[in-house]
Amino acid sequence: MSKVTLDERRFRERFEEFNEIGATAAGGVDRPALSDENRAARDLLVEWFRDAGLEVRIDEMGNIFGRREGREPDADPVLFGSHVDSQYNGGRFDGVVGVLGALEVVQALDDAGVVTDRPLEVVSWSNEEGVRFQPDMLGSGVYAGQFDLEYALGVEDDDGRTFGDELERIGYDGDAPCEADGVHCYFELHVEQGPYLEDAGLSVGVVEGVFGFSWMNVAFEGQANHAGPTPMDMRQDAFVATADVTKAVRELTATGGEDLVGTVGSVDVWPNAINVIPERVEFTVDVRSYDDDVVDRAVDRVREEVAWAADREGLEFAFEEIMRLDASAFDDDCIETIAAAAADAGYEYERLVSGAGHDASYLNAIAPTGMIFVPSVDGVSHRESEFTEWADVVAGTEVLLRAVREQATV
Ligand SMILES: [Zn+2]
Incomplete structure (x- = not known):
C-alpha cells in the first residue's frame, strides 16, 4: 500500500x-x-x-x-x-x-x-x-x-x-x-x-x-423520628441499611470475580435532615464484569444483601434490576x-x-x-x-x- x-x-x-x-x-x-x-x-x-x-x-x-x-x-x-x-x-x-x-x-x-x-x-x-x-x-x-x-x-x-x-x-x-x-x-x-x-x-x-453490566434500583422504607429522644434500639433507619449494602457491594468485588466492579452511585435520602432519622432511601447499584456469570452472581448477592439489611433494620424494601447488558x-x-x-x-x-x-x-x-x-x-x-x-x-x-x-x- x-x-x-x-x-x-x-x-x-x-x-x-x-x-x-x-x-x-x-x-x-x-x-x-x-x-x-x-x-x-x-x-x-x-x-x-x-x-x-x-x-x-x-x-x-x-x-x-x-x-x-x-x-x-x-x-x-x-x-x-x-x-x-x-x-x-x-x-x-x-x-x-x-x-x-x-x-x-x-x-x-x-x-x-x-x-x-x-x-x-x-x-x-x-x-x-x-x-x-x-x-x-x-x-x-x-x-x-x-x-x-x-x-x-x-x-x-x-x-x-x-x-x-x-x-x-x-x-x-x-x-x-x-x-x-x-x-x-x-x-x-x-x-x-x-x-x-x-x-x-x-x-x-x-x-x-x-464489560457487561447490571443496573439496580433499591428503596428502603423505615420510620422517621426525632434524632434525639428516639432510643437506638427503636430505630428503623433506612440509611443504615443503605450503608450496609454499600459496604457489602465493596466487599463483594473482592471475592465475586477478578474483574468485578461495583458502585453505589446515586443516593436520595428523605427527609434528609440533620436531626431526623432517615425514613426512606432510594439508591442505585452498578455492577460490571467481562464475565456474564459473574454479573449474574453479583446481582443475586446484592439482592440478598438488600433483604438481609432490611431485615436487620426492620424495613420494607424494593429491589429492581432496571437494565442489563451482556x-x-x-x-x-x-x-x-x-x-x-x-x-x-x-x-x-x-x-x-x-x-x-x-x-x-x-x-x-x-x-x-x-x-x-x-x-x-x-x-x-x-x-x-x-x-x-x-x-x-x-x-x-x-x-x-x-x-x-x-x-x-x-
Ligand atoms: Zn465517549
Whole structure:
C-alpha cells in the first residue's frame, strides 16, 4: 500500500479550535447533547466534513455521517467515528478524538490521492454520554435496532423537553432513516478512561470487548423520628441499611470475580435532615464484569444483601434490576486488523477489555466491530482535567488509518 501520512499540525489545530466551543475555565468542555454548544460543535463538524469533500447525511436521530466514495460504490462502507456530545463540564478528548481522528484519516487519504475500494463513512453519534437524556448511546442504539425511534425521540430531559423537540430546535432532525443499511465493519478510536495503558507505558490498546453490566434500583422504607429522644434500639433507619449494602457491594468485588466492579452511585435520602432519622432511601447499584456469570452472581448477592439489611433494620424494601447488558466480544477479524495495524505502525500494544460502554458496543450487534484505545493520563475521564498526550492521539489515529485502509480493500 502506498504511504499515507497524517497531517499532525492540521489535526491538532482542528482539535484546539473545536474545543473552544463550550470551553470551560478549568480546561474542559460543556457540550451536553442537543445544547446550543452541541449545535455549534455539530455545525463546525459538518462544515469540515463538507470542506473535506464528504457527502453529509443526517439521520432521524441527528447522527451525522460523512461519506467518501470508493472505487466500488455498491460495496458496503467501512464506518468509523465516535461522538462529540460531552458530560456536563466534561473533558476535551472523550469522543472528540475518535471523530476528528476519523476526519483526519479521510483527509490524509485525500492528500495522498488514495481511493479505497469500499466507500468510507465517518460518523458522529448523538447522545453517547447520556447525561441530559437517558439512556446513553441513544443515537447508535436506534441505528443498531436496540431502541425504537419513537421511544428515543420521546425521551425527556429534567426540564421535560423531549429529545425529538430539542433535535428539531437545533436543526438536526435529519431525513435519512436511522437504521443500518449494510455496514462492512465499524471502528472506533477512543480514550481508555482507565489507567491501564498509561501504567503499561503504551500508546495503543487493542480492545477485545466491553464489560457487561447490571443496573439496580433499591428503596428502603423505615420510620422517621426525632434524632434525639428516639432510643437506638427503636430505630428503623433506612440509611443504615443503605450503608450496609454499600459496604457489602465493596466487599463483594473482592471475592465475586477478578474483574468485578461495583458502585453505589446515586443516593436520595428523605427527609434528609440533620436531626431526623432517615425514613426512606432510594439508591442505585452498578455492577460490571467481562464475565456474564459473574454479573449474574453479583446481582443475586446484592439482592440478598438488600433483604438481609432490611431485615436487620426492620424495613420494607424494593429491589429492581432496571437494565442489563451482556458483555460483548468484538469481532476477531477486526481485532486482528487493529493489532496488525498497530504492529505495522511500530507501536507496542496490549489487548484489553473496556469497562465503559461505547457506541461500538451497539454497533457490534449488527456489524463486525473493533476499538482502539489511547491512554488517559491518571486514568481520568468525565472531568475537565481529562488529558491524553497528543503523540498518543496521533498514534491511535495512525492505527485507525491503517485498519480502515485494510478493511476497505476488497
Ligand atoms: Zn465517549
